[in-house]
Amino acid sequence: MKKLLPIAVSLAALTAMNVSAGTLEDVQKRGVLKCGVSTGLAGFATPNDAGKWEGLDVDLCRAVAAAALGDAEKVEYVPLTSKVRFEVLKSGEIDVLSRVTTWTFTRDNSLGLNFAGVNYYDGQGFMVPKALGVTSAKELDGASICIQTGTTTELNAAEYFKLNGMTYEPVPVETSSEGRANYIAGRCDVYTTDASALAAQRSVFEDPTAHVVLPEIISKEPLGPVVRHGDDQWFDIVKWSHNAMLVAEELGIDSKNLDERGANANDPAAQGLLGTNTSKLGEMLGLDKKWAYNIIKQVGNYSESFERNVGKDTALKLDRGLNALWTNGGIQYAPPIK
């Protein structure tokens, strides 16, 4: 009986923790947002030479910090491998996970987590050396494939090969740099991961033209920020921090013209978003009136963030594609902020 006591105590602590909500209060009391990011993925989260984190996922962390704390710099980045990310989020070590995490039914419903939107629509592709002479993923029967463990890519590849009656030999890798090293060294014939990451990897090869990304995109990979169950207010804050960036782009508000737009009394949509009229949008989230103003001022709108991190002028050279606004033929669509 005595031996059961510690277990009972820990279970009680466990339930107590799940009941205790108030992530926003915790963050504000701490004065810093703890954000789980990738250990290093070009364009999404990498530390630069000066030790400052940069990337599309990092910008989302900064947006949430700007909304909740008024300062985009008040973020503590916690680099996480794909294996431990959900455990670390669930244990309360971080407040939000922004780490190229694919939104799936299973993850949403069995892990006690909520996906707060999609900050990048991706899909899984295959890259092969041109010398192999392969032009379609259907010709990959018997190939050895470098796959990052603990990710949806693992499952997708298994399903795709099974469906098409092909076999493959997985070469499990831990990180994207390990995957690239193995692929370059010829330890696998094929490298598979999200198409954005393939583009990133290919751009840094000595001879990018010697490798081709096959036309088949075998999966839907909506990547987005994740929070714990049980704190709807925090869920809303993360969700609307992302939406605010999209709506700002849609309204044509960016980090340079926002003061001008906010002062224009004939522009109620912009004024509502920027908190310069009498609307109480920030209050409804439990935040400052200037929550969206701070995001756009310090981080920028979605387009600014996209172009700065993964867009045309970066080494990744990614098209907006699916990630264009719905008005431009993409599927990035935010509910109105009214």
Add this chain to the structure above:
Amino acid sequence: MSTETKKYPVGMHPALPPPSGSVGPVRWMRDNLFSSVSNTVLTFLGLYIIYLVVPPFIEWAFIDSVVLGAESRKECLKIMGEDRGACWSFVYHRWGQFVYGFYPMEERWRVDVSFVLTALTIAIVLVEKLRAIKAVLIAAILFPVISFFLITGGSFGLAEVPTNKWGGILLTFIVGLTGIFVSLPIAIVLALSRISKLPIFSFFATIFIEFIRGVPLITLLFIASTLLSYFLPPGSNFDLLLRVLIMVTIFSAAYIAEVIRGGLAAIPTGQYEAADALGLSYWQSMRLIILPQALKISIPGIVGSFIGLFKDTTLVVIIGLLDPLGIGMAAIATTDWAGLSTELYVFIGVFFFIFCFGMSRYSLHLEKKLNTGHKQ
């Protein structure tokens, strides 16, 4: 007939130099490299392999390499042109991160001072002559305390630097050295408990050691990083690095305890009985007779564990602490430096080799010094 042969009495002739070919490098080579046909073949094969590996490596690592003047791998390649060598520029550009992690730039002098203090402490602990002076010994105890306050900050007017900013070599040293110096005393106590005649001590020590040794270090680190916060009251903020330090220390203590137990078992029963016969108390006999001998026997095993522990510190990258390897992985994930994995692994390999080799040489030196002549 002018040549004079000097006459010596029988048996008094001074020793003549040995015939050439039976001493010196020639003899050594004949004995060690060309003593038989198969050895000769192997010698030439070895030379050929060295020829294949070493000159290209030197060319790659030193002659064709680029350190300064390149801001990215592309610029490196441009500078190198046709002769592809190593691009050490990323180590140069990220040197600060490799050494300090994300420790704030203007506070890094504190880490430098701590490095110097730590080096002094280690010198004092290792060099016997220094240890004999009392003031120096007190300094050796004080230095780690000073380093602790310097690195953590938050007192004496120093700005606090949270542990999540620590990284790189600083982190390796903190985890490695804390593990090494704290685990040894714990290990001695554990080993003595395990062979203790009091069942309660031996029971708990055995359970502890077997449990820790039965679990991989990476599991303990996972427990530290994720599971532990489930067991702690909500809202309590138990520093991640501290948790890791505790786990690494108990892990290493359990292993070293078994090494020391091996040393204790090698001491003949006569030594125990002699200590008893002299009327020494348990602690006296341990301190004066048993442990000095047992620890001496255990040196190679203990140092082996230390070296293993020092290298195991790279595992912390899995739970999101950025040691030099983690820093390097993050560096080569950027678009500027992507594709430099060979350089990274060579650099990290050299770093670990220097320290592990140093430890192993010191252990040899210690064995020789403490050798009291049981050698045949």
